[in-house]
Amino acid sequence: MKMSNRLLTRAGALALAAGCAIALSACSDDSGSDDASEDTSSTQESMAEETTEAMTPAGEFGAACSAVPADGEGSFSGMADDPVATAASNNPVLSTLVTAVTEAGxxxxxxxxxxxxxxxxxxDAFAKIPExxxxxVLADTETLTSILTYHVVAGRLAPEDLAGEHATLQGANLTVEGSGEDFTVNGEAAVVCGNVQTANATVYIIDTVLMPPAE
Known part of the structure; x- marks a missing residue:
């Protein structure tokens, strides 16, 4: 009997020790699981932030940007120093626009x-209009002014703020659709070189002349 009781006592102690070991192991596993979950969540958030940043252009973007002079007053850095009409006058890509702005005063x-x-x-956008x-239009100051001011919006719109409906200086609204580096205006004009900075304006060069809606 004494031997049997000792064996039972010893077996009970071993069982208790085993139970504690399992409990400690479970606690350790839960802690590790929490840490792994936090690491995964942190990694996912970091990846989401990097994806958002990658979708937002840091500077000028678009296929037609290659046509802008690499240096001089008509280059991106040169345009950044001048107000918008002056900056455009130094850029050979926008010479017809400059003529129109001059005619309209x-x-x-x-x-x-x-x-x-x-x-x-x-x-090329102006060239789409029959000569x-x-x-x-160039001879009609009132009509020309209406068309040109329809291309101007108050405030500097960054690429991430570009999509949406915007009131123009002409009075009517225009609508921009798209994201990243792919935008259209009023569903017809594509932004071919965007986020160009001048001293007082952000410029989006487009491939079609916008016409204000009929009153």
């Missing part, structure tokens, strides 16, 4: 405006 208005966004049609119609 809007040079000083644009140069002295504070923090604006300009959707600037390229020479006779273009010359007629």
């Amino acid at each position: 809007l040079g000083d208005t644009l140069n002295t405006a504070e923090d604006i966004t300009v959707f600037a049609p390229t020479n 006779a119609d273009l010359q007629a």
Whole structure:
């Protein structure tokens, strides 16, 4: 009997020790699981932030940016030093727009405006308009002013703020759709070189002249 009791006591002690070991192991595993979960969550958040940053252009973007001079007053760095009308006049990609702005007498208005966004049609955009119609518009100051001011929005719009409906200086709204480096204006004009900085404006160069809605 004494031997049997000793064996039972010893067996009980071993069982208790084993139970404690299992409990400690379980606690250790739970802690490790929590740490792993926190690490995974942190990694996912970091990846999401990096993805968002990658979708937002840090500087100028678009296929037509390669047509902008690499240096001089018409380059991106040169344009950044001048107000928008002056900056455009130094850029050969925008010479027809500059002619239109001059004909409408809007040079000083644009140069002295504070923090604006300009959707600037390229020479090729104006070339889509039949020559006779273009010359007629250039000769009609009221119509020309309406068209040009429809390309100007108050405030500097960064790429991440570009999509949406925006009131123009002409009075009517225009709508931008897209994200990242792919944007269209009013569903017809594509941004071919965006996020160009001048002293008082952010410029998005587009491939089609925008026409304000009929009143």
